[in-house]
Amino acid sequence: MSLHDYFERTYFLSYCQSLYNKDRAYDVEQTDRLNRHRHVEPDSAQFLANIAMIRKPNKVLEIGTSTGFSTLWLAYGLRHCPNVGFISLDIDKTRSDVAKSHLQAVGLSTLVDLKVQDASDYLSQNREIFDFIFLDAERKFYSDYTEYLHCALTIGSVLIVDNVISHSGEVNQFLAVFKNDKRYICHTLDIGAGLFMAVRQEP
Numbered sequence: 001m002s003l004h005d006y007f008e009r010t011y012f013l014s015y016c017q018s019l020y021n022k023d024r025a026y027d028v029e030q031t032d033r034l035n036r037h038r039h040v041e042p043d044s045a046q047f048l049a050n051i052a053m054i055r056k057p058n059k060v061l062e063i064g065t066s067t068g069f070s071t072l073w074l075a076y077g078l079r080h081c082p083n084v085g086f087i088s089l090d091i092d093k094t095r096s097d098v099a100k101s102h103l104q105a106v107g108l109s110t111l112v113d114l115k116v117q118d119a120s121d122y123l124s125q126n127r128e129i130f131d132f133i134f135l136d137a138e139r140k141f142y143s144d145y146t147e148y149l150h151c152a153l154t155i156g157s158v159l160i161v162d163n164v165i166s167h168s169g170e171v172n173q174f175l176a177v178f179k180n181d182k183r184y185i186c187h188t189l190d191i192g193a194g195l196f197m198a199v200r201q202e203p
């Protein structure tokens, strides 16, 4: 590792850690769940970066940017894929703008197309295929996305969903559709709040 790479990596790690700690402290003070940033756990974020690094996707979709903690890590895992199309969606413009400033601060903003849009509206109009989709938004709407997600995934595509252990009751029905679909091989990973991973094996 060159000295430049070393300093870049050290800066990135310390930036992410301080972002996580600051937003976590804010979240603890919030009584309304929807006011919280609700970042993925650091372990989960690093797992996402690893999957991005291993899979080397051409097209990535994140649903639920918040202020960009998972987005930063996904972008970090994609930093050697300069032509990647990485879209991250959030319905909340203020959060998306904050995410943009964090991405700029670590020099990864050119890798991410931040969109402010409702996930259902986006998915219903989407005709693109994604190699990697990370879903981390409002769980009660996930079942509405199922058919759109099937259409947006192809052989070798990876779908990852957060909070599947911490909030299993809210996502079990949605996940069962993938588990019972022979086109996918699925795993529940005991990382952070629990990650579900489905890899598409068949068209």
Ligand SMILES: C[S@@+](CC[C@H](N)C(=O)[O-])C[C@H]1O[C@@H](n2cnc3c(N)ncnc32)[C@H](O)[C@@H]1O
Residues within 6 Å of the ligand: 037, 038, 039, 040, 063, 064, 065, 066, 067, 068, 069, 070, 071, 089, 090, 091, 092, 095, 117, 118, 119, 120, 136, 137, 138, 141
């Ligand atoms: C759990 S947070 C995402 C956390 C983020 N992945 C991270 O680790 O930093 C969920 C986000 O989804 C967004 N959201 C909720 N409903 C949405 C919808 N229908 N379409 C798009 N984004 C939505 C919220 O505004 C919120 O920022």
